[in-house]
Amino acid sequence: MKNDSVKFKKELSLGQKGCSLRKQSDGKGATQPHFLSTEPYKGTRDFYPADMSVRNYMFDTLSRVVEQYGYVEYDAPLLEETALYKAKTGEEIVNEQTYSFTDRGGRDVTIRPEMTPTVARMVARRRKSLSFPLRWYSIPNLFRYERPQRGRIREHWQLNVDIFGIDSVSADIEIIAVAYDILRAFGATDNDFQIRVNSRQLINFLLNDFLKVKNEHAHTLSKLIDKKAKITEKEFKAQAKEILGAKTAVFIDFLNNKDIDNLPKEFETNQGAQDLKKLFQMLNELNITNIVYDSTIMRGFDYYTGIVFEVYDTNKKNNRSLFGGGRYDNLVDIFGVEKVSGVGFGMGDVTLLDYLTTHKLLPVNLRSDTNLYICVCAEKYEKDANILARYLRARDIGIVLDITNRKISAQIKTAVNANIPFSICIGEDEIRSGQYKLKMLSSREEKLVSKEEIIQIILGRLKQ
């Protein structure tokens, strides 16, 4: 193993440019000691416990819904060899947006910017021993080098849900139902979001067979459709006309049609059209009706091959795509193993949190895992308080034992601020009698009870 990579600095001096040292001046010309910055690295977030409980609430909800569909969790290394991302991901991402570097052994590595190449690698690695179909999910953190802005930061987490090994549209139906159920599980109503669906097969047929454009032009037109919502109608028409000439009107009519049952008759036998029809029928049977056909939904990635979808916020002030996914049938090819079809989606935590906040869907009080706060009247009672705490913890009571040796009022205040439901205080009387004043901190009600009664009351409350 080589250890002499020139890409690594062997020595980093603290004072150099680019290090996060804060020079503190007293304003009189004298320079005080240099202190390290306490800020997190640019474009990333610290998760203090309050932030973490929100994140845990979000991730637990995601896991619960996907596990109800039988999806099982996987994970993978944060670093992959860079070659993995060169094969299928858009060039822009690898060249300008990844965190790529050469390790001390001379390997080109990248901090994963997305999970799909990794999961494809894992499926390919055990192509022969895995029993398909697979229903897999993961909530990895991902890195992209971007100028930080709303919803686009450098480190984010992303739910990845995929089903592998089902060629029929049944898989696409299930994946879209999962996406729908996730937003419903957070309390969103059908009016709060809309699912827009298209098929790459339909678009390929449109360009190659119906409009009969050349391959290189088909690619340009695909990109043009993808950015339709971002440019003016006039601009769109002008760019389309450059390639399509007289066929431009037919092209635009096709894109403006929102009724899957109203396609030109040439599309009747197209697999993409048939799949879309079946998908809309089935989802309507399942009472999922906030779903529309939208032939301008393309998804940026080159690897999609079938149905693609995006979920939009219907909030008029913020009518944007929340997340999306689709079918990719050729993803393991690059590993030289037998084909596996996949359908899946990715949902970022930043966008989701923003959506939940905007729609006021975050719970106000996330429940504390601690049930009881034990105050200690003086240091000499810590031993007995510790013994009691240990007894109760062994019976599934979560306890904070106050070992600060502060005034009781300060101890109680901490318990209240931490949103802990019950408290007791340990002093001479309690130790002698084995009876404790159990205080419900929200109502300040007190009740004299034994330790067994404490267990009964608290576990009884947890079951509610």
Added chain:
Amino acid sequence: MKNDSVKFKKELSLGQKGCSLRKQSDGKGATQPHFLSTEPYKGTRDFYPADMSVRNYMFDTLSRVVEQYGYVEYDAPLLEETALYKAKTGEEIVNEQTYSFTDRGGRDVTIRPEMTPTVARMVARRRKSLSFPLRWYSIPNLFRYERPQRGRIREHWQLNVDIFGIDSVSADIEIIAVAYDILRAFGATDNDFQIRVNSRQLINFLLNDFLKVKNEHAHTLSKLIDKKAKITEKEFKAQAKEILGAKTAVFIDFLNNKDIDNLPKEFETNQGAQDLKKLFQMLNELNITNIVYDSTIMRGFDYYTGIVFEVYDTNKKNNRSLFGGGRYDNLVDIFGVEKVSGVGFGMGDVTLLDYLTTHKLLPVNLRSDTNLYICVCAEKYEKDANILARYLRARDIGIVLDITNRKISAQIKTAVNANIPFSICIGEDEIRSGQYKLKMLSSREEKLVSKEEIIQIILGRLKQ
């Protein structure tokens, strides 16, 4: 923001040296297409669902125990500016063992090799607004560039448990009790591990006040104590003698003493000695007795200032340190904020998994989150199967719906292999009658039931 860092390769050609391409030859001189490797990056692990369920079992157990003590979860960015690690961590780690590189904006960044500098930064960042004491935990992944070997790989996860803001030994007692309870929660008995405790204050007093050695020699002797177990007695004595001369025997006698109540009388007023005595008394009161005083426990990191401990596997074939921690009172100094004391430990997932495996403490069958497998007799019944699945999922039944359109026997086999407890099949009869043969897959018993009875039976079983 600069985007022109020379540390980044703008283009990476697939065929170059160091990329993970596998050349496949047919043995006749002809070279077949190059395929990407499916192996994870060297020294890292893929977590397939079976591996992940073990990891989740481990992490869930860790979280449950620490949360019973009122510890709350936090997290932080994976990348930190490199300067953070230069300040307190041993030089060796930053210079040779980190994944450090320069980002596209010219910042020197490092993938975190440990969590303590990060948590110190977070505490310092909100030094004024946080209300102490804090009980915090996290289970981050960490990276070190190491030659992969047993228990020392490049990416691992580590439980970090810390209490901040308690100066008294009560915090050390709590932290060691947490460490003890974690191993007990995994099913280890007191005979399966031993907790060895020392105090840096005691060692400092030994070297500076009792043996009266110079500062630079004290440092050398500290390092020597730290490696005592790794060298021969003779070597140890020789190296000690170079510094201590005639005092060597006293030094060695001190280190060989295993009874905290048998220290030389000069140590009576030493805070370290008093803390250790109180700690042993209290832990014994709490019935934690597999704990010993061991003055050779130093812990490598420079930042420890008080009690330090390591937990050892007592297995004679593998009598090694599993994890450890201690008190560090000066960790936020480098940020120029008011002092905060901390006590904590870190526990790596690789060592823990190894320990649980060696001691046969991993559960044989981790319960599936899926309760019911719905087989579909023919594609035309998928609609009704989907509607039924949706109805049951809304009532908290986890369901895999088989959409493979395979033979029923193949569908059942999948359910059995996935360890799912129940199955039903949907066909003409079931749809007409609303009655389903609910099969318990372990015993193959069947019972004809309605969908409401399915819910009752499965939820009843979950409560057991």
